[in-house]
Amino acid sequence: MPRPEKEKLVEELSGKLSHNQIAVLTDYTGLNVQAITSLREQFRKASVEYRVFKNTLARIAAKECGLDQLTDFMEGPTGYVFANDPVIPSKVLADFIKSNPNMKIKCGVINGKVINASQVQSLATLPPREVLLARLLGQMNAPITGLVTVLNGPIRKLVYALEELRKKKEAA
Numbered sequence: 215m216p217r218p219e220k221e222k223l224v225e226e227l228s229g230k231l232s233h234n235q236i237a238v239l240t241d242y243t244g245l246n247v248q249a250i251t252s253l254r255e256q257f258r259k260a261s262v263e264y265r266v267f268k269n270t271l272a273r274i275a276a277k278e279c280g281l282d283q284l285t286d287f288m289e290g291p292t293g294y295v296f297a298n299d300p301v302i303p304s305k306v307l308a309d310f311i312k313s314n315p316n317m318k319i320k321c322g323v324i325n326g327k328v329i330n331a332s333q334v335q336s337l338a339t340l341p342p343r344e345v346l347l348a349r350l351l352g353q354m355n356a357p358i359t360g361l362v363t364v365l366n367g368p369i370r371k372l373v374y375a376l377e378e379l380r381k382k383k384e385a386a
Contacts, residue, residue, distance in 0.1 A: 220271060227267050227275035230296045231284075237323040238295040238303055238334055239287050244316030253317070256306050262297040283328050287320040300324055301340050308338035 231237050242250060257264045267275075269288045276284040297303045311317050322334040340346070 223267065224271050224275045224278070227272060227294070228278045230263075230265075230294070231275060231279045231281060231323060232326065234296045235298050235325060236296070236300040236303060236337075238307065239284070239320040239322070240293040240295060240307070241290060241318040241320055242293050242316075243291050243318075245314060249314050249317075253306075253310050253314075256310060257295065257303070260297075260302050260306050262295060262303045262306060265294050265296070266292070267294060279326075281323060281326070281328060284321070284323065292320065299343065300337050301342065304334055304337035304340075308335055 245253075254264050269290075269292060272288050272292065272294075273285045276282065276288070295303045295307070307317070307319060311319075319331040319334050321331060322329045322337075341349075
């Protein structure tokens with residue numbers, strides 16, 4: 215491959231490593247073409263990108279991004295998963311690995327920090343972003359709701375007392 219094309223690939227990969235929220239390195243040894251095609255389709259449906267780069271070019275790109283520890287994982291056939299939501303590619307990979315145990319997760323990069331394979335797989339157990347945001351809002355509203363309930367207590371008791379007083383005066 216001519217040098218300008220290689221430089222363009224290195225620039226592209228370093229941009230993907232630094233600008234996406236998550237990048238996952240996978241080992242696809244032992245998978246047939248049909249399985250890889252199926253994985254690519256699943257990623258495409260989830261708006262996740264899956265690419266294969268030469269390890270020498272990938273090492274150069276990783277060093278340019280300041281991810282020197284990533285070069286230890288760039289041995290053998292390596293596929294790269296890029297996405298802006300850390301949970302979605304992890305879930306797709308976890309589901310795919312259940313039916314294709316030959317696929318292995320080497321490591322991941324989340325916002326410039328290298329994580330190991332078990333941490334990438336643990337992302338698959340997280341609920342979707344919308345559910346997490348709803349839980350957070352619920353937790354933020356809980357103290358306010360409790361305060362309103364406490365403040366309404368004396369007023370409610372006063373209303374009940376006045377209602378009882380009204381009933382007594384009507385009965386008399």
